[in-house]
Amino acid sequence: MLDLERLVPAHVRSFEVYTPSKPDQELMRLFRVDHLHRLNNNENPLGPPPEAARIVQGFPPRLTPIYPSGDAYALRQILAGRFAKSPDQFLVGNGSCEVISSVIKAFCAEGDNIVTADRTFAVYEWVAKFSGIEARLTPLKDFGFDPDAMLAARDERTKIVFVCNPNNPTGTWWDTATLRRFLDTVDSRQIVVLDEAYFEFVDQIGFPDGMKLLEQYPNLVVFRTFSKMYALAALRIGYLCSSPAVVDIIRRTHVVYSVNSLAQQAAAAAMENDGPFIAATRAMVAAGKEKVLTLCGELGLTCQCGEGNFVMIRVPTSDTLLYRKLMAKGVMIRTMTGFRFPGWIRVSLAREDVMEEFCRAMLGVLRP
Amino acid sequence: MTNQRTITLRLHADTAWIRMVQGVAEQCGTVFGLDHGKTLRLIMAVEEILVYLADLTPQAPLELNLTPGASHVDTTFSFAARDADLWAMNITACGADCTEENIQAMGLLLAARMSDGLDVRRDGANVILRLRLDRSYPDLETRQSERFAPRGEVLFQPALDPSRIKEACALATALYPEAAVPQAFRTPGKVVDQILGGELSGAMALDQGGNVCGFMTWSPRSATSVSFCGPYVFTSKRTAVARGLTEHLVGAVARTPVSAILSQLPTEDLPREDVELLGTLPLLAADGTPCPMPIWYRGMREDNGLAVWTHPELEGFLRTAYEQLFLMRDIHAVSHQGEQVAGRSVFATSFQPEASQALLIPMLDGADASGTLHGHVQLLLSEGYRNILVHLDLAHGWQAALAPALLKNGFQPRVLLPHAGQADVLVLQHAGS
Numbered sequence: 001m002l003d004l005e006r007l008v009p010a011h012v013r014s015f016e017v018y019t020p021s022k023p024d025q026e027l028m029r030l031f032r033v034d035h036l037h038r039l040n041n042n043e044n045p046l047g048p049p050p051e052a053a054r055i056v057q058g059f060p061p062r063l064t065p066i067y068p069s070g071d072a073y074a075l076r077q078i079l080a081g082r083f084a085k086s087p088d089q090f091l092v093g094n095g096s097c098e099v100i101s102s103v104i105k106a107f108c109a110e111g112d113n114i115v116t117a118d119r120t121f122a123v124y125e126w127v128a129k130f131s132g133i134e135a136r137l138t139p140l141k142d143f144g145f146d147p148d149a150m151l152a153a154r155d156e157r158t159k160i161v162f163v164c165n166p167n168n169p170t171g172t173w174w175d176t177a178t179l180r181r182f183l184d185t186v187d188s189r190q191i192v193v194l195d196e197a198y199f200e201f202v203d204q205i206g207f208p209d210g211m212k213l214l215e216q217y218p219n220l221v222v223f224r225t226f227s228k229m230y231a232l233a234a235l236r237i238g239y240l241c242s243s244p245a246v247v248d249i250i251r252r253t254h255v256v257y258s259v260n261s262l263a264q265q266a267a268a269a270a271m272e273n274d275g276p277f278i279a280a281t282r283a284m285v286a287a288g289k290e291k292v293l294t295l296c297g298e299l300g301l302t303c304q305c306g307e308g309n310f311v312m313i314r315v316p317t318s319d320t321l322l323y324r325k326l327m328a329k330g331v332m333i334r335t336m337t338g339f340r341f342p343g344w345i346r347v348s349l350a351r352e353d354v355m356e357e358f359c360r361a362m363l364g365v366l367r368p
Numbered sequence: 369m370t371n372q373r374t375i376t377l378r379l380h381a382d383t384a385w386i387r388m389v390q391g392v393a394e395q396c397g398t399v400f401g402l403d404h405g406k407t408l409r410l411i412m413a414v415e416e417i418l419v420y421l422a423d424l425t426p427q428a429p430l431e432l433n434l435t436p437g438a439s440h441v442d443t444t445f446s447f448a449a450r451d452a453d454l455w456a457m458n459i460t461a462c463g464a465d466c467t468e469e470n471i472q473a474m475g476l477l478l479a480a481r482m483s484d485g486l487d488v489r490r491d492g493a494n495v496i497l498r499l500r501l502d503r504s505y506p507d508l509e510t511r512q513s514e515r516f517a518p519r520g521e522v523l524f525q526p527a528l529d530p531s532r533i534k535e536a537c538a539l540a541t542a543l544y545p546e547a548a549v550p551q552a553f554r555t556p557g558k559v560v561d562q563i564l565g566g567e568l569s570g571a572m573a574l575d576q577g578g579n580v581c582g583f584m585t586w587s588p589r590s591a592t593s594v595s596f597c598g599p600y601v602f603t604s605k606r607t608a609v610a611r612g613l614t615e616h617l618v619g620a621v622a623r624t625p626v627s628a629i630l631s632q633l634p635t636e637d638l639p640r641e642d643v644e645l646l647g648t649l650p651l652l653a654a655d656g657t658p659c660p661m662p663i664w665y666r667g668m669r670e671d672n673g674l675a676v677w678t679h680p681e682l683e684g685f686l687r688t689a690y691e692q693l694f695l696m697r698d699i700h701a702v703s704h705q706g707e708q709v710a711g712r713s714v715f716a717t718s719f720q721p722e723a724s725q726a727l728l729i730p731m732l733d734g735a736d737a738s739g740t741l742h743g744h745v746q747l748l749l750s751e752g753y754r755n756i757l758v759h760l761d762l763a764h765g766w767q768a769a770l771a772p773a774l775l776k777n778g779f780q781p782r783v784l785l786p787h788a789g790q791a792d793v794l795v796l797q798h799a800g801s
Binding site for chain 1: 644666
């Protein structure tokens with residue numbers, strides 16, 4: 001008789017299964033709508049950049065029987081050229097979830113812990129927990145990461161500190177001075193992961209560029225992704241950059257061949273001429289923020305509007321009820337209860353017509 | 369994980385083992401903390417059940433487990449049985465018109481009356497019969513209390529301090545109507561044991577002076593839902609404390625498999641803006657006074673639909689309820705196509721005497737469902753129960769198919785509980801109770 005209680009570790013048994021949302025067609029059928037605007041995953045509706053789109057459209061079937069480059073050789077050359085680094089400083093993964101997993105596996109053993117915030121991208125905490133590693137979570141302060149609390153939460157078994165900059169879902173960010181002070185205090189006693197998934201959306205003086213800090217801080221690991229700004233979420237591709245010594249360690253726990261050929265080629269193409277695409281996306285996001293802020297003013301709602309292609313709104317009802325009511329109007333948002341922000345929603349910023357429909361739907365639900 | 373203190377006996381359903389089973393029950397009752405009176409009741413109950421099973425499934429392999437819980441001792445009998453055999457598990461199988469054929473059920477009835485809870489679950493071909501004996505706890509001394517002004521900032525934390533849990537129980541009992549406070553709060557030691565034993569969770573509000581400003585408890589209802597009691601607020605600043613307690617509960621279950629929070633005993637302090645009213649059960653107190661019970665719900669994640677079953681006679685009620693709640697469901701209608709319904713129906717019965725409430729849970733469908741329900745209603749009314757409820761788990765078509773039998777026997781659909789079972793649960797109430 002199969003005895004799962006004996007076979008499965010306690011930390012896996014107690015772990016919550018993540019249930020992804022159903023396909024659009026299924027959701028549209030259930031909610032009886034003829035369209036669905038996905039404003040729940042911070043995707044970029046303008047993408048991918050034209051150069052990447054051409055790669056996707058023209059991917060030759062003759063390449064499908066051939067394994068991809070196991071270590072994304074060509075893409076790492078391009079990344080190295082773009083950021084003036086060695087290709088050996090890059091590790092490409094199947095989305096950021098895989099590189100998070102690789103870093104934790106590389107540095108953490110039973111009894112170790114990681115430190116991060118309690119209301120941030122949940123995958124740091126999830127991966128740590130299902131790996132049997134303690135996740136120490138510090139409260140946000142004014143919606144932002146609290147550097148002092150994070151430093152105080154460390155002990156001799158802390159191996160990694162995760163900082164999401166700008167933070168998902170609050171959009172708050174550390175400026176260069178704050179980040180430097182933090183890194184100086186850590187003083188290489190821990191690995192510091194700086195997750196810059198939304199880096200390309202930020203156009204603020206004083207916003208740090210993790211890539212430029214790597215030479216001074218060999219314990220720093222920078223995460224970037226092609227899922228957000230570059231709109232390649234369906235292809236699942238992200239990367240990390242760090243000192244060669246740190247990357248050499250992480251590479252030992254990393255699955256080779258995890259990133260397919262199409263994703264590697266599309267990612268490389270996306271960076272070829274990304275300036276106009278990034279500018280267009282930033283303009284779309286800025287216009288979307290304006291619309292949401294106006295809506296919140298009209299409805300008297302609090303809006304947490306920071307950097308990134310998303311905003312959070314405090315709603316006067318249960319966020320999960322609002323989700324259902326908006327879905328019935330063909331608009332999908334993210335409820336924030338799972339992020340431990342009950343009563344808040346997160347809205348991805350999209351094209352003008354979609355944001356107008358979102359605003360109409362909110363008005364219809366909250367001021368019928 | 370298997371409880372390391374569980375005592376397990378593997379035997380056959382044979383009365384020859386009575387003395388051995390009695391001896392084990394006596395020893396376990398003593399070691400697991402039951403007082404003498406409760407231990408005697410445990411001994412008699414397991415004897416009755418063994419006799420009953422020896423008649424129901426003679427010589428069948430049987431597993432008996434005795435497990436200490438936080439505030440009780442659980443005794444389970446696991447065995448395989450044919451559907452037809454199970455009819456005798458109805459608490460009515462030996463009612464006023466008990467026949468020779470049904471005399472075997474008397475043992476079950478006696479065991480139910482000697483225990484603090486008896487329920488029956490079916491898992492494929494296996495049946496698990498669970499008997500609960502609660503430890504005895506001293507009653508709370510009644511006292512008068514008034515709400516006070518908190519000293520400084522009020523903070524919220526898990527309820528883990530036994531002294532403060534007992535203080536909270538006393539304050540809740542003094543400041544809230546009897547019907548809004550769980551029976552266990554009147555024996556606070558039990559609440560302490562339940563919380564420290566992991567059977568119950570609690571949130572507590574404390575001011576800077578260490579005073580208990582509020583309390584709230586919750587426990588699992590199904591694999592994906594919890595039900596709560598409270599919030600109980602002891603300070604004059606009620607709104608903020610109630611909100612803090614409720615948010616603590618939401619935060620505590622936010623990253624767990626829980627999809628729904630449902631009220632069990634809500635108070636007037638519950639922040640209404642963050643919950644949804646599912647409906648109000650028109651319950652009666654034991655003395656017959658109206659005691660309407662609102663049922664509140666809070667979804668914990670994006671609800672993207674479920675498939676549920678319904679009988680055409682309940683479809684209208686369900687569609688209206690789902691529409692009002694904006695819950696999307698694939699509603700499949702059950703229909704009788706002339707197929708034979710095997711065996712006889714079985715309903716497990718769970719009692720809450722202090723609330724004059726009995727809850728029927730369908731275990732097996734059968735052609736005699738209407739008659740079986742009639743028997744249950746008659747028995748429960750004769751025993752003075754004022755509130756008779758039925759829970760139908762809409763994940764199971766055969767439960768939905770019981771609708772005509774329920775309606776014929778005076779039950780009416782009252783409230784839909786999202787995610788309260790394997791799928792949503794429909795609560796029906798006997799109109800004449």
